[in-house]
Amino acid sequence: MSDASLSVTQARVERFAKTYLEMSGCSVQERDDELVVTVPETATTDLLNTGTTTIVCSSDPERIGNELALHPESETFQGLLREAADQAPIGRVELMDADTEIQLPDWLVESEVSVASTQFMPYYDRTAVVGLFRIGIETVSEYQTAVLRTGAVDANSMGELPALTDRLLAHSTPDSAPIEATATTLNESTAREAIDTIGEVIIKQVQPTIAEIQEGATRAAGAELDEYRQLQDQRIEELEAEISAVSNNIEKLSATIEETESQAERLETLQERKDLKSKREELQNELAELTEARSAGFPQKRQEVSNRHSLEVVVEPLIMTELQYEQGELEVTVVDSTTQTSVRVGYGNGIGVTESLACERCGSTLSGENPLRLDGQATCCTSCRK
Amino acid sequence: MDDEDLVSVEVTHEPPEDLLKRLGDEQPTPSAHWASLTATRLQHGKASKELRSLTTVDEEEVKLLEHQVDAAYRALFDMNGKALLADEVGLGKTIEVGMILKEMHFRDTDDSVLILTPAQLAKQWQGEMLEKFGLEFMCNYDDEFEGFDAHDHIIASIDTAKSDRHRATVLARDWDVLVLDEAHYVKNEDTDRYDLIERISYDYAFFLTATPIQNDLTDLYNIVTLLRPGLFGSREVFHRYFINSDQETLVNRNELQERLQQVMIRNRREETDIDFTERHVDTRTFEPSQAERELYEAVSEYVTGAYSRDQGQKLVLMLLQKEVVSSPAALRKTIEKRLYEQGELTHKDELETILDKIDAIETVTKQERLLDIVEEAREQVEMGRVIVFTQFRATQDQLLERLAQEGYATHAFHGGHSSQEKEEIVTEFQEHGGVLVSTDAMNEGRNLQFCNIMVNYDLPWNPMKVEQRIGRIHRIGQKRAVYVFNMALEDTIEEYVLDRLYHKIDLFQQSVGELSSILTRLEDSGTSFEDEIFERLVSAGSEVDLENDFDAMAVDLQEQRELAQKVEEFNSGVFQGFDLGADDE
Numbered sequence: 001m002s003d004a005s006l007s008v009t010q011a012r013v014e015r016f017a018k019t020y021l022e023m024s025g026c027s028v029q030e031r032d033d034e035l036v037v038t039v040p041e042t043a044t045t046d047l048l049n050t051g052t053t054t055i056v057c058s059s060d061p062e063r064i065g066n067e068l069a070l071h072p073e074s075e076t077f078q079g080l081l082r083e084a085a086d087q088a089p090i091g092r093v094e095l096m097d098a099d100t101e102i103q104l105p106d107w108l109v110e111s112e113v114s115v116a117s118t119q120f121m122p123y124y125d126r127t128a129v130v131g132l133f134r135i136g137i138e139t140v141s142e143y144q145t146a147v148l149r150t151g152a153v154d155a156n157s158m159g160e161l162p163a164l165t166d167r168l169l170a171h172s173t174p175d176s177a178p179i180e181a182t183a184t185t186l187n188e189s190t191a192r193e194a195i196d197t198i199g200e201v202i203i204k205q206v207q208p209t210i211a212e213i214q215e216g217a218t219r220a221a222g223a224e225l226d227e228y229r230q231l232q233d234q235r236i237e238e239l240e241a242e243i244s245a246v247s248n249n250i251e252k253l254s255a256t257i258e259e260t261e262s263q264a265e266r267l268e269t270l271q272e273r274k275d276l277k278s279k280r281e282e283l284q285n286e287l288a289e290l291t292e293a294r295s296a297g298f299p300q301k302r303q304e305v306s307n308r309h310s311l312e313v314v315v316e317p318l319i320m321t322e323l324q325y326e327q328g329e330l331e332v333t334v335v336d337s338t339t340q341t342s343v344r345v346g347y348g349n350g351i352g353v354t355e356s357l358a359c360e361r362c363g364s365t366l367s368g369e370n371p372l373r374l375d376g377q378a379t380c381c382t383s384c385r386k
Numbered sequence: 387m388d389d390e391d392l393v394s395v396e397v398t399h400e401p402p403e404d405l406l407k408r409l410g411d412e413q414p415t416p417s418a419h420w421a422s423l424t425a426t427r428l429q430h431g432k433a434s435k436e437l438r439s440l441t442t443v444d445e446e447e448v449k450l451l452e453h454q455v456d457a458a459y460r461a462l463f464d465m466n467g468k469a470l471l472a473d474e475v476g477l478g479k480t481i482e483v484g485m486i487l488k489e490m491h492f493r494d495t496d497d498s499v500l501i502l503t504p505a506q507l508a509k510q511w512q513g514e515m516l517e518k519f520g521l522e523f524m525c526n527y528d529d530e531f532e533g534f535d536a537h538d539h540i541i542a543s544i545d546t547a548k549s550d551r552h553r554a555t556v557l558a559r560d561w562d563v564l565v566l567d568e569a570h571y572v573k574n575e576d577t578d579r580y581d582l583i584e585r586i587s588y589d590y591a592f593f594l595t596a597t598p599i600q601n602d603l604t605d606l607y608n609i610v611t612l613l614r615p616g617l618f619g620s621r622e623v624f625h626r627y628f629i630n631s632d633q634e635t636l637v638n639r640n641e642l643q644e645r646l647q648q649v650m651i652r653n654r655r656e657e658t659d660i661d662f663t664e665r666h667v668d669t670r671t672f673e674p675s676q677a678e679r680e681l682y683e684a685v686s687e688y689v690t691g692a693y694s695r696d697q698g699q700k701l702v703l704m705l706l707q708k709e710v711v712s713s714p715a716a717l718r719k720t721i722e723k724r725l726y727e728q729g730e731l732t733h734k735d736e737l738e739t740i741l742d743k744i745d746a747i748e749t750v751t752k753q754e755r756l757l758d759i760v761e762e763a764r765e766q767v768e769m770g771r772v773i774v775f776t777q778f779r780a781t782q783d784q785l786l787e788r789l790a791q792e793g794y795a796t797h798a799f800h801g802g803h804s805s806q807e808k809e810e811i812v813t814e815f816q817e818h819g820g821v822l823v824s825t826d827a828m829n830e831g832r833n834l835q836f837c838n839i840m841v842n843y844d845l846p847w848n849p850m851k852v853e854q855r856i857g858r859i860h861r862i863g864q865k866r867a868v869y870v871f872n873m874a875l876e877d878t879i880e881e882y883v884l885d886r887l888y889h890k891i892d893l894f895q896q897s898v899g900e901l902s903s904i905l906t907r908l909e910d911s912g913t914s915f916e917d918e919i920f921e922r923l924v925s926a927g928s929e930v931d932l933e934n935d936f937d938a939m940a941v942d943l944q945e946q947r948e949l950a951q952k953v954e955e956f957n958s959g960v961f962q963g964f965d966l967g968a969d970d971e
Binding site for chain 2: 016075088091183218304317
């Protein structure tokens with residue numbers, strides 16, 4: 001399932017702005033590169049003041065002058081998106097027969113048999129829930145990756161209905177005629193269950209993206225840990241060198257003590273040696289600690305790095321559509337060079353064929369890889385061709 | 387040990403309550419749901435790795451420059467969440483951090499943020515984050531501050547954070563973001579400050595300094611190592627490979643640059659398009675009338691006496707001393723409050739005498755002289771626009787009344803207005819001109835570059851406030867030369883502060899940001915500016931003593947300024963030839 005976001009082009013910006021302002025009760029006149037918007041008192045938008053406002057569809061500051069600008073980065077457009085997104089994040093849409101093209105199953109699309117006609121016979125209405133979710137994946141090395149995904153489930157069975165999302169998305173672009181919606185009839189517990197289920201479905205969808213980011217984060221964390229290991233290795237080498245130098249000095253002092261006759265000087269040198277010994281002990285302790293930490297793989301640092309680089313995936317539902325669709329049967333009339341026959345299969349308007357068809361000869365399930373073949377009046381699979 | 391399991395994944399499903407609460411909503415229009423769907427899809431149409439919040443920054447409040455946006459982007463996306471922002475002075479490092487935090491807020495990745503600054507800069511940070519980016523922070527100097535575990539977005543003095551009282555709570559949390567301002571302040575690895583930063587647990591860290599090197603190159607090592615332990619190897623390795631034996635110059639520059647580039651961003655002034663217009667400063671001192679002189683002396687005497695008896699009254703005494711040079715009206719208000727509301731009985735006579743002396747003033751000298759400046763402006767600049775700053779509402783009221791009497795269009799701006807009203811006042815001032823008399827509430831983020839004349843009718847004792855006032859009009863976007871007028875009465879504390887201190891450090895001519903480095907240096911030596919001024923004033927035995935005291939303070943300041951400049955030059959030298967900008971690829 002691809003990202004549900006829409007790339008923002010100037011043409012889309014203008015189309016969406018015009019449609020949105022008009023549906024909010026304004027009248028919009030296009031004049032060269034301007035939109036002249038008349039906002040009556042009854043308008044439902046707060047973006048523009050009552051009266052007439054000229055909006056320049058350009059990002060050129062000289063062209064814009066003191067007028068309002070409309071382009072992908074403009075505050076006007078961003079404000080418009082904010083207001084529009086908040087209009088009705090929940091709605092109920094009826095997907096009627098006329099709204100959708102018949103979706104033929106793969107076993108027909110890939111077949112050598114031609115489709116002469118199709119007829120959908122709706123028997124009853126079903127309800128699905130489609131959710132639009134934002135997934136934010138955050139880790140320090142890449143900061144945040146955000147994707148917008150959709151998922152759909154049946155409102156009763158909570159079974160997944162992937163094809164429905166495409167149907168809804170096809171109707172929700174600035175280029176499509178606005179679909180009409182009413183208030184939802186879903187109760188809270190169904191809505192909640194649907195959102196939870198879709199959330200899980202979506203997480204599965206984005207798993208490859210998560211895995212890719214996790215790989216990058218692991219490399220970054222590993223590099224950080226390596227840097228730290230190298231630093232400690234250098235420190236260990238330095239400590240060893242220091243200890244060795246101090247030991248040499250201690251030996252030299254011991255020799256001096258042997259040779260010194262003056263009591264006072266001996267005492268002074270003894271004290272000096274004592275100081276050096278305690279310094280060596282300190283260094284040895286530090287070295288021992290470091291060596292131990294190294295052989296354990298620097299667990300504390302490892303934990304720290306691991307915590308900092310961990311991936312935080314946040315799944316947030318933004319829009320929920322209760323989608324009513326029709327369930328029934330699809331009658332397809334198929335022909336080959338010699339025969340014409342018809343096939344009936346369970347079909348949901350918007351979701352496609354809902355049941356599988358078996359080969360009348362061998363019982364295999366028809367599929368894109370093993371499509372339909374006619375053997376006289378019998379509907380067979382390609383594999384059991386005589 | 388295998389590093390493959392280093393990074394875990396935690397999936398959080400946001401509770402759907404925000405969405406579900408809309409469950410019963412009627413559709414405002416039949417197409418409203420389509421609008422929500424389509425708008426949401428378009429909102430997410432930008433590439434993930436873009437600064438998405440850029441369009442939400444109010445350009446009236448902050449004009450983002452290309453180098454700032456670029457720095458914010460790189461710090462967030464290219465540096466493993468740890469960056470040292472080391473632009474030269476005045477290029478807007480605070481703006482860069484504001485931009486980063488705004489983006490993090492926009493993307494909801496800023497659950498807990500801790501900004502640590504030198505004490506004198508904490509409130510300014512708080513103001514800037516709110517005004518320029520709409521980000522609310524609790525400051526440790528706010529009355530509502532209840533500790534580091536009680537708020538999620540905190541700006542605090544680093545010394546407060548490291549104090550015995552707070553240290554444990556600061557360290558007990560896992561902060562999403564740590565910001566460390568004036569990071570060179572934490573250069574010494576043997577200090578409590580360094581220890582605190584080293585132990586704080588965070589995901590993202592952004593350190594700021596214009597001068598990573600204060601004394602020697604070890605400072606650079608220490609600061610970078612705090613952020614990225616191991617990037618430079620051990621101290622000894624760093625010294626061996628990167629520092630010349632004279633300890634002042636760098637060797638193996640290419641390799642050093644390569645490593646520094648992973649963590650440090652440094653923009654240089656010459657590479658940016660920042661260009662400030664000229665600033666002219668005109669300080670005018672006036673001889674007070676006999677009555678004004680007597681009032682000033684009576685108040686000063688009262689303040690000195692009262693302070694020697696009870697140092698607990700310091701704040702109110704400081705206030706009186708500031709008010710007497712601002713206006714008799716401002717002073718009257720406080721004196722009357724003490725006498726009639728707080729029932730001050732011990733020094734009733736003295737206070738009543740002061741009131742009599744206030745009554746004896748027929749003409750307020752500064753007020754009359756202000757008319758000269760305003761008149762000059764009316765004749766010479768577009769719409770005669772002048773901003774007059776005062777610290778006190780009573781002074782403001784009196785000035786407005788006097789200016790109105792003379793037929794000037796006047797506008798009042800103070801903290802009592804709502805945001806909407808403030809906006810209207812500024813628009814009115816822009817469209818109709820005249821005189822805007824403002825308290826320091828104007829510091830709350832208004833840009834008035836359409837005006838180029840300002841008057842410091844009285845002077846804050848905190849130089850940052852003076853800088854903020856000037857910053858309202860002398861900023862990027864100002865197209866004309868700026869004129870700053872300072873007004874003071876001769877032989878008053880104001881004249882001392884102006885003449886002996888502010889002029890000595892060239893306060894009125896300083897480039898933006900320079901002052902904060904001086905103040906940080908001062909703070910490091912344990913000095914609080916306002917207290918210092920007050921203490922010198924009340925403890926001076928004679929006028930000569932007072933002059934000498936202020937001279938000594940000025941010398942201190944001047945030294946700090948020279949040191950700050952020297953350090954800045956040194957850093958420029960060290961990093962000269964370094965290209966720490968973004969790759970062209």
